[in-house]
Amino acid sequence: MGRRLLWLNVGVKALLVALLLFSVTSGLERFNGKAMSARALAYPLAALIVPVVWRLRGRPRPYPHMIDILVVLPFVIDTGGNVLDLYSVWWFDDVAHFLNWWILVSAFALALQRTSLGRLPSWSIAVGFGAATEILWELGEYTVMKLGSSGLQLTYEDTIGDLALGGLGTLLGATIVFVAFRRGVVRESSPTA
Template sequence: MTNLGKYSAAFWLDIAVKAALVCLLAFGAFSGLQQFEGKAFVWRLATYPIAALIIPVIWAVRGRKPGYLYAADILLTLPFLIDTVGNALDFYDAIEWWDDANHLVNWALLSGAMGAIWRPRFSSWTTLGLVVGFGAATAILWEIAEYLAFIRNSPELATAYQDTLGDMALGLAGSFLAGLGFGFAPRR
Protein backbone atom coordinates (compact mmCIF):
# COMPACT_ATOMS: atom_id res chain seq x y z
CA MET A 1 0.00 0.00 0.00
CA THR A 2 1.28 3.45 -0.91
CA ASN A 3 1.98 5.96 1.83
CA LEU A 4 -0.07 8.96 0.67
CA GLY A 5 1.44 11.12 3.40
CA LYS A 6 4.77 11.18 1.60
CA TYR A 7 3.39 13.56 -1.04
CA SER A 8 3.76 17.31 -0.59
CA ALA A 9 1.00 19.89 -0.30
CA ALA A 10 2.00 21.10 -3.78
CA PHE A 11 1.37 17.60 -5.15
CA TRP A 12 -2.12 17.48 -3.63
CA LEU A 13 -2.94 21.02 -4.79
CA ASP A 14 -1.84 20.08 -8.30
CA ILE A 15 -4.03 16.95 -8.24
CA ALA A 16 -6.99 18.93 -6.85
CA VAL A 17 -6.73 21.59 -9.57
CA LYS A 18 -6.59 18.95 -12.30
CA ALA A 19 -9.46 16.89 -10.81
CA ALA A 20 -11.65 19.97 -10.42
CA LEU A 21 -10.92 20.93 -14.02
CA VAL A 22 -11.89 17.54 -15.45
CA CYS A 23 -15.02 17.22 -13.28
CA LEU A 24 -16.27 20.71 -14.18
CA LEU A 25 -15.51 20.16 -17.86
CA ALA A 26 -17.50 16.93 -17.88
CA PHE A 27 -20.34 18.66 -16.05
CA GLY A 28 -20.31 21.48 -18.58
CA ALA A 29 -20.19 19.15 -21.56
CA PHE A 30 -23.01 16.86 -20.43
CA SER A 31 -25.28 18.80 -18.01
CA GLY A 32 -27.34 20.55 -20.67
CA LEU A 33 -27.43 23.78 -18.63
CA GLN A 34 -27.90 26.98 -20.61
CA GLN A 35 -24.67 28.68 -19.52
CA PHE A 36 -22.70 25.99 -21.37
CA GLU A 37 -24.69 26.24 -24.62
CA GLY A 38 -22.64 27.51 -27.54
CA LYS A 39 -19.43 27.53 -25.46
CA ALA A 40 -17.74 24.52 -27.14
CA PHE A 41 -17.63 22.45 -23.96
CA VAL A 42 -17.12 19.14 -25.72
CA TRP A 43 -14.11 20.75 -27.44
CA ARG A 44 -12.90 22.07 -24.07
CA LEU A 45 -13.35 18.63 -22.50
CA ALA A 46 -11.18 17.18 -25.26
CA THR A 47 -8.42 19.82 -25.12
CA TYR A 48 -8.12 21.38 -21.65
CA PRO A 49 -6.99 18.13 -19.98
CA ILE A 50 -4.29 17.79 -22.64
CA ALA A 51 -2.98 21.22 -21.66
CA ALA A 52 -3.07 20.17 -17.99
CA LEU A 53 -0.92 17.14 -18.81
CA ILE A 54 1.84 18.96 -20.72
CA ILE A 55 4.24 19.34 -17.80
CA PRO A 56 3.65 15.87 -16.29
CA VAL A 57 4.19 14.23 -19.69
CA ILE A 58 7.38 16.19 -20.39
CA TRP A 59 8.62 15.35 -16.88
CA ALA A 60 7.92 11.64 -17.43
CA VAL A 61 9.53 11.60 -20.87
CA ARG A 62 12.62 13.31 -19.47
CA GLY A 63 13.12 10.55 -16.90
CA ARG A 64 11.21 11.87 -13.87
CA LYS A 65 14.13 13.85 -12.60
CA PRO A 66 13.85 15.15 -9.02
CA GLY A 67 12.44 18.61 -8.53
CA TYR A 68 9.04 18.36 -10.21
CA LEU A 69 7.86 21.80 -11.35
CA TYR A 70 4.68 22.01 -9.26
CA ALA A 71 4.46 25.80 -9.47
CA ALA A 72 4.69 25.76 -13.26
CA ASP A 73 2.23 22.86 -13.51
CA ILE A 74 -0.35 24.55 -11.29
CA LEU A 75 0.12 27.92 -13.03
CA LEU A 76 -0.36 26.22 -16.41
CA THR A 77 -3.57 24.47 -15.31
CA LEU A 78 -5.22 27.29 -13.34
CA PRO A 79 -6.27 29.41 -16.35
CA PHE A 80 -8.23 26.49 -17.77
CA LEU A 81 -9.90 25.87 -14.40
CA ILE A 82 -10.72 29.57 -13.94
CA ASP A 83 -12.25 29.70 -17.43
CA THR A 84 -14.32 26.60 -16.68
CA VAL A 85 -15.47 27.90 -13.28
CA GLY A 86 -16.42 31.21 -14.90
CA ASN A 87 -18.61 29.35 -17.37
CA ALA A 88 -20.10 27.09 -14.68
CA LEU A 89 -21.11 30.13 -12.63
CA ASP A 90 -22.32 31.93 -15.78
CA PHE A 91 -19.92 34.83 -15.14
CA TYR A 92 -19.18 35.35 -18.84
CA ASP A 93 -22.81 36.30 -19.46
CA ALA A 94 -23.62 37.85 -16.06
CA ILE A 95 -20.52 39.98 -15.40
CA GLU A 96 -19.61 42.36 -18.20
CA TRP A 97 -15.90 42.62 -17.36
CA TRP A 98 -15.32 38.92 -16.57
CA ASP A 99 -13.95 37.99 -20.00
CA ASP A 100 -11.51 40.90 -20.00
CA ALA A 101 -10.30 40.14 -16.47
CA ASN A 102 -9.78 36.52 -17.49
CA HIS A 103 -7.59 37.42 -20.44
CA LEU A 104 -5.37 39.56 -18.22
CA VAL A 105 -5.19 37.23 -15.22
CA ASN A 106 -5.16 33.93 -17.08
CA TRP A 107 -2.35 35.04 -19.38
CA ALA A 108 -0.37 36.23 -16.37
CA LEU A 109 -0.82 32.74 -14.88
CA LEU A 110 -0.19 30.85 -18.11
CA SER A 111 2.88 32.91 -18.94
CA GLY A 112 3.95 32.67 -15.31
CA ALA A 113 4.17 28.91 -15.77
CA MET A 114 6.80 29.47 -18.41
CA GLY A 115 8.48 32.10 -16.27
CA ALA A 116 8.81 29.54 -13.48
CA ILE A 117 10.50 27.18 -15.92
CA TRP A 118 12.76 29.71 -17.64
CA ARG A 119 13.76 31.91 -14.69
CA PRO A 120 16.46 29.56 -13.35
CA ARG A 121 17.96 29.09 -16.82
CA PHE A 122 18.04 32.59 -18.31
CA SER A 123 18.87 36.19 -17.45
CA SER A 124 16.17 38.62 -16.36
CA TRP A 125 15.80 40.26 -19.77
CA THR A 126 15.80 36.94 -21.62
CA THR A 127 13.16 35.56 -19.25
CA LEU A 128 11.03 38.67 -19.79
CA GLY A 129 11.32 38.34 -23.57
CA LEU A 130 10.56 34.63 -23.62
CA VAL A 131 7.56 34.99 -21.30
CA VAL A 132 6.09 37.89 -23.28
CA GLY A 133 6.71 36.08 -26.57
CA PHE A 134 5.07 32.92 -25.25
CA GLY A 135 2.11 34.94 -23.97
CA ALA A 136 1.67 36.80 -27.25
CA ALA A 137 1.82 33.62 -29.32
CA THR A 138 -0.61 31.74 -27.09
CA ALA A 139 -3.02 34.70 -26.98
CA ILE A 140 -3.13 34.69 -30.79
CA LEU A 141 -3.59 30.91 -30.91
CA TRP A 142 -6.35 31.14 -28.30
CA GLU A 143 -8.25 33.74 -30.30
CA ILE A 144 -7.96 31.63 -33.45
CA ALA A 145 -9.31 28.64 -31.52
CA GLU A 146 -12.18 30.74 -30.10
CA TYR A 147 -13.07 31.91 -33.58
CA LEU A 148 -13.04 28.41 -35.03
CA ALA A 149 -14.86 26.83 -32.09
CA PHE A 150 -17.78 29.19 -31.67
CA ILE A 151 -17.47 32.80 -32.83
CA ARG A 152 -17.60 32.38 -36.62
CA ASN A 153 -21.13 30.97 -36.46
CA SER A 154 -22.49 33.04 -33.59
CA PRO A 155 -24.19 36.41 -33.11
CA GLU A 156 -20.93 37.60 -31.48
CA LEU A 157 -19.28 37.71 -34.92
CA ALA A 158 -20.37 41.34 -35.43
CA THR A 159 -18.25 42.55 -32.49
CA ALA A 160 -15.59 39.84 -32.61
CA TYR A 161 -12.83 41.95 -34.16
CA GLN A 162 -12.84 44.58 -31.42
CA ASP A 163 -13.19 41.93 -28.72
CA THR A 164 -10.36 39.86 -30.20
CA LEU A 165 -7.97 42.83 -30.30
CA GLY A 166 -8.86 43.69 -26.71
CA ASP A 167 -8.40 40.09 -25.59
CA MET A 168 -4.99 39.85 -27.26
CA ALA A 169 -3.90 43.17 -25.71
CA LEU A 170 -4.99 42.02 -22.26
CA GLY A 171 -3.25 38.67 -22.75
CA LEU A 172 -0.09 40.49 -23.77
CA ALA A 173 -0.36 42.76 -20.71
CA GLY A 174 -0.77 39.74 -18.44
CA SER A 175 2.24 38.11 -20.07
CA PHE A 176 4.28 41.27 -19.57
CA LEU A 177 3.36 41.37 -15.87
CA ALA A 178 4.36 37.72 -15.48
CA GLY A 179 7.58 38.39 -17.37
CA LEU A 180 8.41 41.29 -15.08
CA GLY A 181 7.60 39.23 -12.01
CA PHE A 182 9.61 36.18 -12.99
CA GLY A 183 12.35 38.06 -14.79
CA PHE A 184 13.12 40.73 -12.24
CA ALA A 185 12.05 39.43 -8.84
CA PRO A 186 15.04 38.99 -6.54
CA ARG A 187 16.88 35.75 -7.22
CA ARG A 188 18.23 33.48 -4.51
Protein backbone atom coordinates in the same frame (compact mmCIF):
# COMPACT_ATOMS: atom_id res chain seq x y z
CA MET B 1 5.89 22.40 1.35
CA GLY B 2 6.28 19.78 -1.40
CA ARG B 3 3.46 17.63 -0.02
CA ARG B 4 1.08 20.59 0.17
CA LEU B 5 1.89 21.52 -3.41
CA LEU B 6 1.26 17.92 -4.46
CA TRP B 7 -2.21 17.95 -2.89
CA LEU B 8 -2.97 21.40 -4.27
CA ASN B 9 -1.90 20.17 -7.70
CA VAL B 10 -4.17 17.11 -7.44
CA GLY B 11 -7.03 19.31 -6.20
CA VAL B 12 -6.70 21.79 -9.07
CA LYS B 13 -6.72 18.99 -11.63
CA ALA B 14 -9.68 17.25 -9.95
CA LEU B 15 -11.58 20.55 -9.97
CA LEU B 16 -10.88 20.98 -13.69
CA VAL B 17 -12.18 17.49 -14.45
CA ALA B 18 -15.29 18.03 -12.29
CA LEU B 19 -16.07 21.37 -13.96
CA LEU B 20 -15.59 19.90 -17.44
CA LEU B 21 -17.77 16.88 -16.65
CA PHE B 22 -20.50 19.16 -15.34
CA SER B 23 -20.30 21.38 -18.40
CA VAL B 24 -20.75 18.51 -20.87
CA THR B 25 -23.33 16.48 -18.93
CA SER B 26 -25.59 19.06 -17.27
CA GLY B 27 -27.56 19.99 -20.39
CA LEU B 28 -27.69 23.63 -19.25
CA GLU B 29 -28.41 26.11 -22.01
CA ARG B 30 -25.53 28.39 -21.03
CA PHE B 31 -23.07 25.86 -22.49
CA ASN B 32 -24.70 25.82 -25.93
CA GLY B 33 -22.39 27.09 -28.65
CA LYS B 34 -19.35 27.33 -26.36
CA ALA B 35 -17.50 24.24 -27.63
CA MET B 36 -17.50 22.64 -24.19
CA SER B 37 -17.00 19.16 -25.67
CA ALA B 38 -13.85 20.37 -27.41
CA ARG B 39 -12.68 21.98 -24.17
CA ALA B 40 -13.40 18.73 -22.31
CA LEU B 41 -10.89 17.05 -24.61
CA ALA B 42 -8.31 19.83 -25.02
CA TYR B 43 -8.04 21.10 -21.43
CA PRO B 44 -7.09 17.74 -19.84
CA LEU B 45 -4.52 17.27 -22.60
CA ALA B 46 -3.07 20.69 -21.73
CA ALA B 47 -2.99 19.61 -18.08
CA LEU B 48 -0.64 16.78 -19.10
CA ILE B 49 2.00 19.09 -20.60
CA VAL B 50 4.10 19.54 -17.45
CA PRO B 51 4.05 15.87 -16.36
CA VAL B 52 4.93 14.68 -19.88
CA VAL B 53 7.76 17.21 -20.35
CA TRP B 54 9.12 16.44 -16.88
CA ARG B 55 9.12 12.72 -17.64
CA LEU B 56 10.66 13.17 -21.11
CA ARG B 57 13.45 15.21 -19.56
CA GLY B 58 14.33 12.27 -17.31
CA ARG B 59 12.58 13.56 -14.17
CA PRO B 60 15.14 16.22 -13.29
CA ARG B 61 14.99 17.69 -9.79
CA PRO B 62 11.82 17.58 -7.73
CA TYR B 63 8.56 17.66 -9.64
CA PRO B 64 7.62 21.29 -10.55
CA HIS B 65 4.22 21.33 -8.83
CA MET B 66 3.88 25.11 -8.87
CA ILE B 67 4.51 25.28 -12.60
CA ASP B 68 2.00 22.47 -13.13
CA ILE B 69 -0.63 24.22 -10.98
CA LEU B 70 -0.11 27.51 -12.82
CA VAL B 71 -0.48 25.82 -16.22
CA VAL B 72 -3.82 24.26 -15.23
CA LEU B 73 -5.33 27.26 -13.39
CA PRO B 74 -6.30 29.26 -16.52
CA PHE B 75 -8.33 26.28 -17.74
CA VAL B 76 -10.04 26.05 -14.34
CA ILE B 77 -10.83 29.78 -14.46
CA ASP B 78 -12.22 29.54 -17.99
CA THR B 79 -14.32 26.44 -17.30
CA GLY B 80 -15.42 27.71 -13.89
CA GLY B 81 -16.42 31.02 -15.46
CA ASN B 82 -18.64 29.13 -17.88
CA VAL B 83 -20.09 26.85 -15.19
CA LEU B 84 -20.94 29.84 -12.98
CA ASP B 85 -22.17 31.83 -16.01
CA LEU B 86 -19.67 34.58 -15.22
CA TYR B 87 -19.10 35.36 -18.89
CA SER B 88 -22.53 36.98 -18.85
CA VAL B 89 -21.09 39.59 -16.45
CA TRP B 90 -19.69 42.38 -18.63
CA TRP B 91 -16.24 42.58 -17.02
CA PHE B 92 -15.44 38.88 -16.45
CA ASP B 93 -14.04 38.14 -19.92
CA ASP B 94 -11.61 41.07 -19.58
CA VAL B 95 -10.44 39.98 -16.13
CA ALA B 96 -10.11 36.37 -17.32
CA HIS B 97 -7.88 37.33 -20.28
CA PHE B 98 -5.61 39.44 -18.09
CA LEU B 99 -5.45 36.95 -15.22
CA ASN B 100 -5.14 33.81 -17.33
CA TRP B 101 -2.19 35.14 -19.32
CA TRP B 102 -0.54 36.47 -16.17
CA ILE B 103 -0.78 32.98 -14.66
CA LEU B 104 0.16 31.03 -17.80
CA VAL B 105 3.17 33.19 -18.63
CA SER B 106 4.31 33.05 -14.99
CA ALA B 107 4.35 29.25 -15.30
CA PHE B 108 6.27 29.40 -18.57
CA ALA B 109 8.75 31.95 -17.17
CA LEU B 110 9.32 29.75 -14.10
CA ALA B 111 9.96 26.78 -16.38
CA LEU B 112 12.47 28.80 -18.41
CA GLN B 113 14.35 29.69 -15.22
CA ARG B 114 15.10 25.96 -14.87
CA THR B 115 17.09 26.08 -18.13
CA SER B 116 20.56 27.43 -18.87
CA LEU B 117 19.12 30.51 -20.57
CA GLY B 118 19.90 33.81 -18.95
CA ARG B 119 17.18 35.79 -17.18
CA LEU B 120 16.70 38.41 -19.89
CA PRO B 121 16.45 35.85 -22.73
CA SER B 122 14.01 33.89 -20.56
CA TRP B 123 11.92 37.02 -20.01
CA SER B 124 11.90 37.75 -23.75
CA ILE B 125 10.91 34.19 -24.66
CA ALA B 126 8.16 34.22 -22.02
CA VAL B 127 6.74 37.46 -23.44
CA GLY B 128 6.84 36.00 -26.95
CA PHE B 129 5.12 32.84 -25.72
CA GLY B 130 2.38 34.88 -24.06
CA ALA B 131 1.77 37.00 -27.15
CA ALA B 132 1.72 33.97 -29.44
CA THR B 133 -0.66 31.96 -27.24
CA GLU B 134 -3.04 34.91 -26.85
CA ILE B 135 -3.16 35.33 -30.63
CA LEU B 136 -3.74 31.59 -31.08
CA TRP B 137 -6.55 31.71 -28.50
CA GLU B 138 -8.25 34.55 -30.35
CA LEU B 139 -7.85 32.69 -33.66
CA GLY B 140 -9.44 29.67 -31.99
CA GLU B 141 -12.39 31.76 -30.79
CA TYR B 142 -12.79 33.19 -34.29
CA THR B 143 -12.69 29.71 -35.84
CA VAL B 144 -15.31 28.38 -33.40
CA MET B 145 -17.54 31.35 -34.22
CA LYS B 146 -17.11 30.87 -37.99
CA LEU B 147 -17.98 27.19 -37.64
CA GLY B 148 -21.41 28.26 -36.43
CA SER B 149 -21.06 28.61 -32.67
CA SER B 150 -23.65 30.94 -31.26
CA GLY B 151 -22.24 31.09 -27.73
CA LEU B 152 -19.46 33.56 -28.45
CA GLN B 153 -20.30 37.22 -28.89
CA LEU B 154 -17.15 38.30 -30.70
CA THR B 155 -16.55 41.79 -31.99
CA TYR B 156 -13.48 43.60 -33.26
CA GLU B 157 -13.38 45.62 -30.03
CA ASP B 158 -13.61 42.45 -27.93
CA THR B 159 -10.76 40.80 -29.80
CA ILE B 160 -8.48 43.85 -29.60
CA GLY B 161 -9.35 44.27 -25.91
CA ASP B 162 -8.59 40.60 -25.23
CA LEU B 163 -5.24 40.90 -27.02
CA ALA B 164 -4.35 44.04 -25.05
CA LEU B 165 -5.35 42.58 -21.68
CA GLY B 166 -3.64 39.27 -22.43
CA GLY B 167 -0.56 41.25 -23.42
CA LEU B 168 -0.59 43.19 -20.16
CA GLY B 169 -0.99 39.95 -18.20
CA THR B 170 1.89 38.50 -20.20
CA LEU B 171 4.19 41.42 -19.40
CA LEU B 172 3.26 41.30 -15.72
CA GLY B 173 3.76 37.53 -15.41
CA ALA B 174 7.14 37.50 -17.14
CA THR B 175 8.35 40.58 -15.25
CA ILE B 176 7.32 39.34 -11.80
CA VAL B 177 9.18 36.05 -12.32
CA PHE B 178 12.22 37.90 -13.74
CA VAL B 179 12.33 40.28 -10.76
CA ALA B 180 11.68 37.49 -8.22
CA PHE B 181 14.67 35.49 -9.51
CA ARG B 182 16.85 38.56 -9.78
CA ARG B 183 16.16 39.53 -6.17
CA GLY B 184 16.52 35.96 -4.93
CA VAL B 185 12.90 35.69 -3.78
CA VAL B 186 12.61 32.49 -5.83
CA ARG B 187 15.59 30.27 -6.52
CA GLU B 188 16.08 27.73 -9.28
CA SER B 189 16.27 24.87 -6.75
CA SER B 190 13.03 25.89 -5.06
CA PRO B 191 10.17 23.34 -5.30
CA THR B 192 8.03 26.10 -6.74
CA ALA B 193 10.41 26.78 -9.60
